[in-house]
Amino acid sequence: MLTPREALTPDALAMLQVIARTGSFAAAARAMNVVPSALTYRVRQIEDALDVLLFDRSSRQARLTEAGAELLREGGRLLADIDAVANRVKRVATGWEAQLTIAVDGLINRLTVMELCEAFFAMNPPTRLKLRDEVLSGTLEALTSGQADLALAGMGVEGASTAGLKRENIGEIGFVFAVAPHHPLAREPEPLSDEVIRQHRAVAIADSNPRGTAITTGLLPGQDVFTVGSVEAKVDAHVRGIGAGFLMSCLAQPYIDSGRLVAKAVARTERKVQVSYVWLTRDRSEPGRALQWWLEQLKRPVTRRALLGDRPGIGL
Numbered sequence: 001m002l003t004p005r006e007a008l009t010p011d012a013l014a015m016l017q018v019i020a021r022t023g024s025f026a027a028a029a030r031a032m033n034v035v036p037s038a039l040t041y042r043v044r045q046i047e048d049a050l051d052v053l054l055f056d057r058s059s060r061q062a063r064l065t066e067a068g069a070e071l072l073r074e075g076g077r078l079l080a081d082i083d084a085v086a087n088r089v090k091r092v093a094t095g096w097e098a099q100l101t102i103a104v105d106g107l108i109n110r111l112t113v114m115e116l117c118e119a120f121f122a123m124n125p126p127t128r129l130k131l132r133d134e135v136l137s138g139t140l141e142a143l144t145s146g147q148a149d150l151a152l153a154g155m156g157v158e159g160a161s162t163a164g165l166k167r168e169n170i171g172e173i174g175f176v177f178a179v180a181p182h183h184p185l186a187r188e189p190e191p192l193s194d195e196v197i198r199q200h201r202a203v204a205i206a207d208s209n210p211r212g213t214a215i216t217t218g219l220l221p222g223q224d225v226f227t228v229g230s231v232e233a234k235v236d237a238h239v240r241g242i243g244a245g246f247l248m249s250c251l252a253q254p255y256i257d258s259g260r261l262v263a264k265a266v267a268r269t270e271r272k273v274q275v276s277y278v279w280l281t282r283d284r285s286e287p288g289r290a291l292q293w294w295l296e297q298l299k300r301p302v303t304r305r306a307l308l309g310d311r312p313g314i315g316l
Contacts, residue, residue, distance in 0.1 A: 007049035010082055013075035015042060016054065020072055024062050097288035100149050101130040103142035106205060106231040107154040107173055107248065107275060112306040116297055120290075127290040135230075138208025143278055150279045150294055152307065167278045170304045174249040175271040178261040180241035190265040197266070198223050203234050203243035246271055250309055275308060 019028040019039065029036040047054050054068035064072065104113055117129060132142055139153040143165070154173065177192065179185045185192060185200055201224040219225060226243045228234050235251060237243050239260050247261075255261035277298050279291060287295065297303050 002045055002049045004049050007046045008075070010079060012042065012046055013072075013079055015039065016046070016068070016072060016075065017079075019043070019055070019062050020064055020068075024060060028062075095289045096126045097149070097290045098126075099128040099130060100288070100290040100294070101132060101142075101147065102294070103132045103134045103139045103148035103151040103153070105139040105152055105154045105275070106133070106135045107273065108152045109307050109309055112303070112309070113152070115306075116294070116303070119297075120293060123293075125290060125293075127288075129290075133230075134208045135205050136207040140278065141208075143280060146280075149291055150277065152275070152277050154273045154275050164281055165278055166281055167276050168298070170275045170277060170298070171308050173273045173275055173308055175246040175273070176249045176252050176256075176263045177245065177266045178238055178247045178252045178256065178263055179244040180239055181259065181262050183241045183244060183262075185244050185264060186262045188264070191267040192264050193267045194220055197244070200224075201226055201243040202245045203228060203237040204245070205229070205231060205234055 015028070015032065018031055019025060022028045022031055025036045025039050025043075029039050032039070043054060050067075050071075052067040053065050054071060056063040056065055102113075104110070113131070117131070120129060132148055134142055134151075134153075136154070139151050142148040143151040143153075152170070177197075183200075185197070188196055198220045202219055203226050204219060206227050206229055226237060228237060231248070231251065234245075235247060235255070238245070238247060238252075239255060252261055252263070256263050277295075279287070279295065281287070286292075
C-alpha cells in the first residue's frame with residue numbers, strides 16, 4: 001500500500017480537482033482521456049493511503065466528503081505553491097537573488113524606505129525582501145557578518161572600505177540639543193557647557209551590535225544615562241523631560257515649532273553625522289538584479305534627500 005506522501009503527488013491532486021469539478025468519474029475520465037476504471041483505482045489508492053473516504057459514491061454524482069473537500073482545499077494551495085516555486089526558480093535563474101536583506105540604521109527615514117520597498121514590489125520580482133532595524137555599529141555588523149546584503153548606515157561606517165565592501169555617501173544629518181520646556185536645562189543660560197550638561201540625565205539609543213565594542217555618542221564621562229531602543233523612544237523621552245541630549249534636527253523641529261521641545265545652544269562643536277550606504281561585493285561578480293535596483297535608487301539625489309528628511313513625529 002502506498003504511503004500518504006507517495007499517494008499525494010501533484011498529478012493525483014490535479015486528478016481529484018478534475019473529478020470534483022466535473023462531478024463524476026465518467027466525466028472526469030473523458031476530460032482526462034483515460035478509462036473510468038483507471039481513475040477509480042487511483043482514487044482508491046489515495047483513500048487507502050489516507051484511510052479516509054474522499055468521495056460519496058451513493059449516487060451517480062461524485063460528491064466530496066468533508067475529508068475530500070479539506071484535501072482539495074489544502075491540495076489547491078500546494079499546487080499553487082509548486083507553480084510559484086517553479087516560476088521563482090526560473091526568474092532567479094535570470095539573475096534575481098532569492099532574498100535581499102537590508103540593514104537600516106535608526107537615523108534613516110523609515111517612510112522613504114517603505115516607499116522604496118513598495119516600488120520594488122511593484123515590479124513583481126522573485127526576490128524576497130527583508131529589513132533589519134539596526135542602531136549605530138549594529139548596522140555595519142549585520143553586513144560584515146553576512147546577515148545583510150546592503151546597509152543604510154550612520155555611525156560606524158568608517159571601516160567600511162575593507163575588502164568585499166563598497167561604500168557611497170548619502171549625505172549629512174544635523175543634530176540639535178533639545179530638551180522639554182519643563183526640563184531644568186531649558187532655563188540654563190546658553191551656550192550650555194559640558195559641565196552643566198553632565199549634571200543631567202542623557203537619553204541614548206542602545207547599539208544593536210550583539211558583539212564587539214558598542215558605540216556611544218554625545219555622552220559625557222560620569223553622566224547618568226537612560227538607554228532606549230529606538231529613535232522614536234528617544235524623542236518621546238525628551239518630550240517627557242526624562243532626559244536631554246542631541247536629536248536629529250529634522251526630527252526635532254516639529255516639536256520645537258509646537259513648543260514641546262526647546263533647542264539649546266551648546267559650547268561644544270556642532271554635531272553632524274555622515275550617512276552612507278554600504279553593500280557586499282562577492283568574488284568581484286556583478287550585484288544581483290535586486291541589489292542593482294536598490295543601488296540605482298540610492299544614486300538619485302531626490303532619494304538621498306528623502307532618506308535624510310522629515311518623518312512623522314510621535315504624537316503630532
